[in-house]
Amino acid sequence: MENLGQLGQYLGAGLACIGMAGAAMGVGNVAGNYLSGALRNPSAAASQTATLFIGMAFAEALGIFSFLVALLLLFAV
Amino acid sequence: MFSLLQQTAPVVVEHSETVTHTETAQAAAHGADAAHAAADAAHGASNAGMPQLDISTFGNQIFWLLVVLAVIYWVLSRVALPRISGVISDRQGAITGDLMAAEEFKQKAKDAEAAYDKALADARAEANKIIAANKAEIQKELDAAIAHADAEIAARAGESEKRIGEIRASAVEDARSVARDVTEALVQSFGGNVDQNLINDAVDQRLKGALQ
Amino acid sequence: MAVTEEEVEGLVFHPMDQFIIKPLFGGGDVHWFTPTNATLWMALAALCIIGLLVFGTRGRAIIPNRLQSIAELLYGMVHKMVEDVTGKDGLKYFPYVMTLFCFILFANFLALLPKSFSSTSHIAVTATLALLVFVGVTVLGFVKNGTHFLGLFWVSSAPLALRPVLAVIELISYFVRPVSHSIRLAGNVMAGHAVIKVFAAFAAVAAIAPVSIVAITAMYGLEVLVALIQAYVFTILTCVYLKDALHPGH
Structure with a gap:
């Protein structure tokens, strides 16, 4: 039974890490679109760096959530 | 677990x-x-x-965090930020002042250049004036000299003409007297009666056609 | 759980032990007033900030030296951020934003020193920072705008039928703000440090030690970047929330 519980924990933690893929796609999407926009109109790029970081932060936060869930499963259950 | x-x-x-x-x-x-x-x-x-x-450490962390934040906030808002903003605005002021001073110096340089240009133009005008005056004077002298020379030449030419006229008159006279003498001698050698007036008229008549 | 892990293949994984809070002097329980390693490193962060921003600028030089240049760089960066995002009337709150930015930045950087303690990896710390911003911004919004502040949740540009739904979503997203605000910072710092620690544990095996050391170096570089970016992101989100409080409505 103990091993079963551990199994569940580890499986859950591993599955939670799949969430990081979503965050990776999100951050990549934000950065890629920023880059393509910046290459089209380089003069407007500097003024949008703040927006870029805000967007990346929002996308990344969700990946951090999945990481947190994994950690909670591993250490705190 | x-x-x-x-x-x-x-x-x-x-x-x-x-x-x-x-x-x-x-x-x-x-x-x-x-x-x-x-x-x-x-x-x-x-x-x-x-x-x-670990909830048992939360109170500790939050307490010390608030203390640290309060200290940082106090120091920043009282000392650091006013000082930095003062330094930055001082620098801004210094830069603006320097720029204005530079502008002033530029203006001064421009004024000096304008004054120099003006002086140069004045000097040039003065020089032109002097040149013109000199030229006029020289021209006047030249004119006077030419006029003098012309007058002299005219006088000499007149004199020469007179002398030529005199010479020519004397030559005509000589020719006439020679002609009269020759005519008289001819008339006499032909045994004719010498009438002085007649001879003179005849010689004059003939000479008028030849000499003029 | 740490019990079972450490016997795996002879490797010792203690990725989370670096975050344990210990009293500085002797043992005993951690009371709310006990000076701990967290206290020490937060105080060091404060000292570094004071050293840079106060002693670094004591010359008040028109032509700055190195420390003063750094201090002015930080000042200019945060000042421009506050002005750009919140507008001129947000500059009143600039000292507070600057405090947050400097604290997080220095706590993050000091945590990268070997054997140091990363105070910003603790959810208690970041949640306090985020809640200070959240409560402050909410109170400020109601004081400045009264009930007009609730217009933040009532999207007047949307069709009328959709507005209640959007209002619920906006309300939820508003209350999730402090959660994501705090967990983003703590999670990033914690993840980076834990990953470095895991690589460090692999270094015990001679065969993979070089790989491990290269990986630690790379992660360390990434963590330096993350330390700066997370401080920047925390600050700019604070500015965005402040802007919402000062100028609600979409």
């Missing part, structure tokens, strides 16, 4: 002896590890999880 273990412990005991055996072994190993770090022992059971979720 430990709470879960405690709940399932009776079941585990029933199932097999080995599980509890390993559990105690692990607990012993863990105890040795916990002796390694003093805090581990201090926290007891809570050190198994994340230290971030």
